[in-house]
Amino acid sequence: MHLGDLDTPSLVIDLDRLRVNAAAMRERCRRLGVRLRPHVKTTKCVDAARIQLDATTGPITVSTLAEARGFAAEGFTDITYAVPAAPSSGPELCRLAGELERLRVDVDHPGTVDALESAARRAGVRLELMLEADCGDHRCGVDPRAATSIELARRIAASPDLDFAGILTHGGQSYRSRQRSDAATVAELERDTMVAFADRLRSAGLEVGEVSVGSTPTVTAAHHFDGVTEVRPGNYVVFDAFQAAIGSCSVDDVACWVVSEVRGVYPQRRQLVVDAGALALSVDPGPRHVDPGCGFGLVCDLETGRPLSGLTVVKLSQEHGLIQADDDVDVSMLAPGDRLRIIPNHSCLAIACHETVHVVEGDRLVERWRPIRGW
Amino acid sequence: MHLGDLDTPSLVIDLDRLRVNAAAMRERCRRLGVRLRPHVKTTKCVDAARIQLDATTGPITVSTLAEARGFAAEGFTDITYAVPAAPSSGPELCRLAGELERLRVDVDHPGTVDALESAARRAGVRLELMLEADCGDHRCGVDPRAATSIELARRIAASPDLDFAGILTHGGQSYRSRQRSDAATVAELERDTMVAFADRLRSAGLEVGEVSVGSTPTVTAAHHFDGVTEVRPGNYVVFDAFQAAIGSCSVDDVACWVVSEVRGVYPQRRQLVVDAGALALSVDPGPRHVDPGCGFGLVCDLETGRPLSGLTVVKLSQEHGLIQADDDVDVSMLAPGDRLRIIPNHSCLAIACHETVHVVEGDRLVERWRPIRGW
Numbered sequence: 001m002h003l004g005d006l007d008t009p010s011l012v013i014d015l016d017r018l019r020v021n022a023a024a025m026r027e028r029c030r031r032l033g034v035r036l037r038p039h040v041k042t043t044k045c046v047d048a049a050r051i052q053l054d055a056t057t058g059p060i061t062v063s064t065l066a067e068a069r070g071f072a073a074e075g076f077t078d079i080t081y082a083v084p085a086a087p088s089s090g091p092e093l094c095r096l097a098g099e100l101e102r103l104r105v106d107v108d109h110p111g112t113v114d115a116l117e118s119a120a121r122r123a124g125v126r127l128e129l130m131l132e133a134d135c136g137d138h139r140c141g142v143d144p145r146a147a148t149s150i151e152l153a154r155r156i157a158a159s160p161d162l163d164f165a166g167i168l169t170h171g172g173q174s175y176r177s178r179q180r181s182d183a184a185t186v187a188e189l190e191r192d193t194m195v196a197f198a199d200r201l202r203s204a205g206l207e208v209g210e211v212s213v214g215s216t217p218t219v220t221a222a223h224h225f226d227g228v229t230e231v232r233p234g235n236y237v238v239f240d241a242f243q244a245a246i247g248s249c250s251v252d253d254v255a256c257w258v259v260s261e262v263r264g265v266y267p268q269r270r271q272l273v274v275d276a277g278a279l280a281l282s283v284d285p286g287p288r289h290v291d292p293g294c295g296f297g298l299v300c301d302l303e304t305g306r307p308l309s310g311l312t313v314v315k316l317s318q319e320h321g322l323i324q325a326d327d328d329v330d331v332s333m334l335a336p337g338d339r340l341r342i343i344p345n346h347s348c349l350a351i352a353c354h355e356t357v358h359v360v361e362g363d364r365l366v367e368r369w370r371p372i373r374g375w
Numbered sequence: 376m377h378l379g380d381l382d383t384p385s386l387v388i389d390l391d392r393l394r395v396n397a398a399a400m401r402e403r404c405r406r407l408g409v410r411l412r413p414h415v416k417t418t419k420c421v422d423a424a425r426i427q428l429d430a431t432t433g434p435i436t437v438s439t440l441a442e443a444r445g446f447a448a449e450g451f452t453d454i455t456y457a458v459p460a461a462p463s464s465g466p467e468l469c470r471l472a473g474e475l476e477r478l479r480v481d482v483d484h485p486g487t488v489d490a491l492e493s494a495a496r497r498a499g500v501r502l503e504l505m506l507e508a509d510c511g512d513h514r515c516g517v518d519p520r521a522a523t524s525i526e527l528a529r530r531i532a533a534s535p536d537l538d539f540a541g542i543l544t545h546g547g548q549s550y551r552s553r554q555r556s557d558a559a560t561v562a563e564l565e566r567d568t569m570v571a572f573a574d575r576l577r578s579a580g581l582e583v584g585e586v587s588v589g590s591t592p593t594v595t596a597a598h599h600f601d602g603v604t605e606v607r608p609g610n611y612v613v614f615d616a617f618q619a620a621i622g623s624c625s626v627d628d629v630a631c632w633v634v635s636e637v638r639g640v641y642p643q644r645r646q647l648v649v650d651a652g653a654l655a656l657s658v659d660p661g662p663r664h665v666d667p668g669c670g671f672g673l674v675c676d677l678e679t680g681r682p683l684s685g686l687t688v689v690k691l692s693q694e695h696g697l698i699q700a701d702d703d704v705d706v707s708m709l710a711p712g713d714r715l716r717i718i719p720n721h722s723c724l725a726i727a728c729h730e731t732v733h734v735v736e737g738d739r740l741v742e743r744w745r746p747i748r749g750w
Binding site: 007008009041063064083084085086087088108109111112115134138139140141143172261263264265266268269271273275278279280282283284285315317318319320322335336337348349352354355373374375 | 382383384416438439458459460461462463483484486487490513514515516518547636638639640641643644646648650653654655657658659660690692693694695697710711712723724727729730748749750
């Protein structure tokens with residue numbers, strides 16, 4: 001089966017490019033002296049993670065309990081759940097901790113620590129907790145400069161049912177970068193904040209085993225990781241139009257796209273409708289801060305993957321993608337049934353739209369993967 | 376099982392409200408003298424459609440071949456596929472046409488008509504085609520004033536393998552309404568355009584059986600449907616935050632929401648993080664033209680469903696929803712584990728995020744439905 005034979009819309013991953021991206025990040029982390037704990041939320045696919053880890057079974061990062069369960073069932077043994085846990089998830093986390101060599105759980109609130117401690121005590125297991133800190137992204141995490149943050153770490157370390165495994169952050173503000181040097185600045189802030197936080201905790205008499213940071217833009221751009229023990233990028237394994245726009249990669253490095261078919265051609269308004277809508281591409285505003293006219297995905301030639309200049313996905317409705325052509329482009333060159341490759345703005349969200357990922361080598365379909373969706 | 380016991384995030388549909396919405400639309404269409412052919416793409420659930428159709432098995436509108444196959448397999452016999460068909464879908468459409476009492480297929484391009492005609496000839500079936508016209512939304516459809524549009528209808532009607540079943544439009548510009556009266560204006564334009572197009576076709580000697588229009592805002596707001604034979608609203612069965620903002624319904628009419636749990640509380644920046652992110656709510660910018668600060672969903676009390684003023688979903692990442700509180704709201708009133716009801720901006724997209732729809736009567740879980748996802 002070949003690219004041209006897939007039903008559309010279909011999500012495609014290019015295996016060769018994914019392998020190259022995976023190997024490049026392993027090599028980068030080896031050179032920079034940090035452990036790579038890839039975030040598997042991007043593909044949610046066990047086979048992709050195996051390639052990322054060079055056929056080993058850990059360490060990985062997950063974003064949902066469904067991913068934790070699914071990857072554990074496939075033999076992954078070292079998992080960090082990097083979203084602040086729900087207090088009610090204690091029993092399930094304890095069960096998973098009993099199955100795995102290592103499970104680490106993200107917390108940033110005393111109430112959650114209390115709940116997980118009670119669950120651990122009842123289950124007769126020790127839970128390893130990572131304290132999430134906010135390095136400026138202002139999504140999750142304790143304030144690393146606050147006295148209460150030291151207190152929370154101390155409370156975890158003092159518990160007979162919990163282990164204080166270390167500290168964790170996500171420099172998500174790196175997604176506001178305009179270029180690689182901006183992401184390098186965020187990477188340095190991310191690193192610096194966490195090294196300073198670790199120092200403060202150590203000064204307070206606490207042992208800080210893990211100092212975990214990372215996002216694809218920061219890990220791609222960072223100059224060094226002194227004082228950091230591990231990084232958790234995820235998107236790098238396939239990249240997307242956003243990462244290409246902010247300089248984390250080139251468009252050629254992107255290993256993920258949607259094969260879409262033209263359904264309508266409207267020469268008078270220089271527009272096309274394709275069958276990749278909001279449910280196939282996901283809706284992500286994209287790198288508007290870099291390119292206000294970026295649209296909802298990058299329209300490329302099906303065979304070569306080269307961007308087709310002058311075509312912009314200006315609107316997504318449920319099952320329709322509306323493509324606007326520039327003045328000098330004649331959309332009559334295309335007809336219903338013609339196929340386009342559309343690189344999503346955000347591959348993590350786009351892949352999660354699909355029950356099946358079609359894995360190709362060149363033009364040939366070689367595997368089908370199933371993302372572990374849901375929660 | 377009760378609302379408070381569901382895993383989070385979970386998609387919930389309120390059965391009583393859905394029944395009321397379904398009955399109200401049936402009654403409205405009966406009064407206005409048009410056939411109701413609900414678009415099932417909103418819930419993609421067979422059980423919802425059965426309620427919409429008062430336990431009959433048609434007519435319905437679908438947006439994907441997967442929906443057509445799925446609903447046909449469950450006994451629905453009269454289906455309109457209201458997205459311009461792919462030329463390559465001819466064989467499958469012919470197979471479906473052979474199974475159903477009636478299948479109607481949307482076309483707006485001569486190349487697609489040629490392909491479907493060839494497929495029908497090979498399969499030995501007649502395919503019923505609906506010619507889509509553009510009434511001003513500028514997504515799909517032929518220009519109803521163009522001579523080529525009459526020619527295309529004539530070409531379909533003249534084919535020994537095709538039936539010209541009528542004309543179809545979607546006044547999607549109704550989503551730019553600010554209030555119900557704006558949608559009524561679009562409804563009149565939608566109706567007027569199609570009645571005029573039907574007249575032109577009839578003057579050219581063509582029989583126009585069906586004149587099909589509709590969107591939830593226009594069907595909800597229209598004063599009359601003279602000259603129209605059927606309407607195809609979909610969203611009305613559950614509504615959403617967008618429809619409430621533009622006046623298609625009140626917030627109390629909305630029958631669909633996501634149950635979400637607080638994971639993080641950040642009093643200094645007056646923010647909360649909940650476990651309903653982009654993969655649970657879907658990303659839809661919402662009714663910004665009416666309410667620039669609408670955010671990515673309407674935060675409500677779990678039990679009462681009443682909107683909680685001063686809380687806005689300002690950002691969605693993959694598994695995190697970031698809620699900003701107004702100056703006078705103290706987020707410390709909430710703690711991890713507390714639950715909120717979030718009404719999505721766009722229920723069609725939100726429901727499609729979920730493998731399971733949890734159907735409740737009051738606080739009690741009574742059924743689980745499975746949307747027919749994919750393509």
